[in-house]
Amino acid sequence: MDVRAADAQLHALLANFRKIIVLVADEQSMTPAELAHVNRVGQGLFHENQARTGALNAALAALAGSGNPARHDAIGALLGYIESDPGMYDADRLAFRELLQALLGEVARDSSLPAIKLHRRISEDLEALAEIERNYEKEIAQVFGRFAPRAIALGREKWEAYVGHLKKLYAREAILRDHGVVLPYPAPPAPEEGEMFGRALPPKTLVLTFDDGPHKRYSDEIAAILKQYQVPGVFFSVGHNMGKLGAAGEVALNPGAQVSRRLKAAGFVLANHSMTHAQLAKQSGDALRAEILDSDRVLREVDAARAPLFRFPYGARNSEGMATLAGAKLTSVMWNIDSLDWADPVPSSIAERVLRTVQKEGRGIILFHDIHERTVKALPAILDRLVADGYQFAGWDGAGFKAARAAAAPAEKPVSAGYANSWAVVIGIDDYPKWPKLEYAVRDAEGVRETLIDKFGFAPARVITLKNAEATRNGILAAFHDRLGHGGVQKNDRVFVFFAGHGATRKLSSGRDLGYIVPYDSDPDQFATDAIPMTEIQNIAEGLAARHTLFVMDACYSGLGLTRGAGSRNFLRDNARRIGRQMLTAGGTDQLVADGGPNGHSVFTWTLLQALSGKGDLNGDGLITATELAAFVAPAVAGVSDQTPAFGSLPGSEGGDFVFELPGETEFLGPETAQLSSEAIALNVKLDAARPDGGAKAGAAAAPVVVRDLQGGEQKIVPAGAVPSSARQQAQRANDRGLQLYKEKRYAGAEAQFAEALKLRPGFALAANNLGFVFYKQGKFREAARWFENTVKLDPSRAIAYLNLGDAHARAGEGAKARAAYTTYLELVPNGVSAAYVRQQLERR
Structure with missing residues (x-):
């Protein structure tokens, strides 16, 4: 195992964990549209961490079983960072809980004395993490008491202090902006017709849904809890967690399929959550269809009577994806109550959020995930309260609802100085x-x-x-x-x-x-x-x-x-x-x-x-x-x-x-x-x-x-007061101020102004491109690429955006994507001012 690479991955794991908490902090003050964007970006960060944790688990498993004499010292150094890094708060260490649980199992395979000592050390660390979680549940607004010293020495900070500390490190808007999202000021467009959000259910009626499984342990535990309360549930499963397709299209199931079959046998509904949990709003063509239809093939192999329901990963969909669902006779199921269990490490906080949102909405579809221990812990408290409050729980009955589209706002007459000549x-x-x-x-x-x-x-x-x-x-x-x-x-x-x-x-x-x-x-x-x-x-x-x-x-x-x-x-x-x-x-x-x-x-x-x-x-x-x-x-x-x-x-x-x-x-x-x-x-x-x-x-x-x-x-x-202007005009002025600041190399100010333009006018391709170029000038090439991708979606004929996209992908090491963008640029303007430069770039790839 490359110790430096592992150390970098641990830091990245913690950074994403912190960003997720910042994103969802104060979620009760967000609009549903803002929450949707926050959730999409946060879930993206979460799944990056899932992949990162999986890679670290594999590397640590290989190291633990390698017989290398230095393996115990390397694992000890990793534990030292988790246990005693001075920059961490108690809650930070919860980011490494799953990693330590997997590592405990791998170290247990080694019977040497150093391995036995490591096993004890990891066990104590996990006990400390459990105590951290318990104390955050019980004393979220109080100072922690003293605890017996162990490898992870517990601090005594409040949760609010921890979140306040994270907000000094990260800002929600900046995290979203880095991932190609600026939350708009205007109300978002109405959902597409044919989707289910749960608002058409009868009053005090709820549907429980669980995404991202099946999980080898937590899916069965959640099913057992639902059975205890006699509550139905829908499990939206990821295809590759159950099996894969061979070269000839045959289905090869894996052990995860047996978990799904147990869920089906227990009376729960199985539904489709894509093949790989990809961001389908960014997919098109064969790749998009494969994500939907290949997973459906695997699901039918597990359950021939699978429900014709589909949930887009992150809730992110495009018109092509919706058309693919229609062709496959699948219905998109969204949600109006989000547990945020993928982001919140504290079960009591998850329960409080769900109950508060249920009270506000009065009915609907609740989004959970069956891949977290914290969901297992939160679910009984949620069901106790909901049953006591007289809520009923619905299974899949084939019903749906349609959301009315908001009328477009009338165009505003621009201001004019009114001179003739x-x-x-x-x-x-x-x-x-x-x-x-x-x-x-x-x-x-x-x-x-x-x-x-x-x-x-x-x-x-x-x-x-x-x-x-x-x-x-x-x-x-x-x-x-x-x-x-x-x-x-x-x-x-x-x-x-x-x-x-x-x-x-x-x-x-x-x-x-x-x-x-x-x-x-x-x-x-x-x-x-x-x-x-x-x-x-x-x-x-x-x-x-x-x-x-x-x-x-x-x-x-x-x-x-x-x-x-x-x-x-x-x-x-x-x-x-x-x-x-x-x-x-x-x-x-x-x-x-x-x-x-x-x-x-x-x-x-x-x-x-x-x-x-x-x-x-x-x-x-x-x-x-x-x-x-x-x-x-x-x-x-x-x-x-x-x-x-x-x-x-x-x-x-x-x-x-x-x-x-x-x-x-x-x-x-x-x-x-x-x-x-x-x-x-x-x-x-x-x-x-x-x-x-x-x-x-x-x-x-x-x-x-x-x-x-x-x-x-x-x-x-005293200059006169401002003449009233429309959001579109205000967006143009913000873009223009951003351009002035960019030319003065004041990039932070330019970034803020271009973002302001997009808040006022979400479809403003000019501001999207310009925001991307500010990131590019600062060496943030992946962030820049996200905004150039947004630009070409908004304005597919804008050649300069493809040039910028090609440069950003090239600098980020994405050679194939850079070549595709450069090629599109030449197709649009074969004799453009940068055509010679682009041809040189293509020759190098």
């Missing part, structure tokens, strides 16, 4: 002939232009761009007067103006400051006459017919008086009625614009572009108002530079707020997805840290922010 004037000047040259202004203007066109749908013909020598005084004024003033801007349009270049301030004789933007051809000695004063900008703004106009000036000056409008609860409706003339500037008088931002942008414009990428949506409603833009940009820029951006409304404004409507991101993350540079990520971290509260969560009003007005004073601005 969008116009922009974008100006960038680096190469001043008579003023100091700048390095970033033209690139800033180009970046803003691209964002307006590519992200917000501004028509290129309506985005007037002036760079360097084009941006003379006459050129700038002509853009406003000729292209906008007489060029078709209407009252329901919006106009966005961006200027990157020099700004200047002149003090008037009255003592008031007057700000200017400096065009390309201005002379520093004559700027009072050849620059463009803010008063003229005001006149231009008031003269435009547009509903809303926003000036964003990446230059520093002051000299404008401001007016403010009040907020509104019905924001979009009221905002459409109000004229808006607003301005956001990079800084105040005598402040230099901080150039050295990432990607060749100034700090101010980089922050502006980050806001427009979605970060400026402070209340999470998919809209970025000018007020939100200022509330994001001003404190962020002030926090990382010597600039103090200013914001306010220009004369003529009636309180309207310029609105950007964020489009939904449609990018499926993949190998070609670009992430931000280290320089950009570092600045974004500083920008986020500079914000007062990091922004309000989706659906809530953003916090008030204090920013400068253009006269240098302070003002408090």
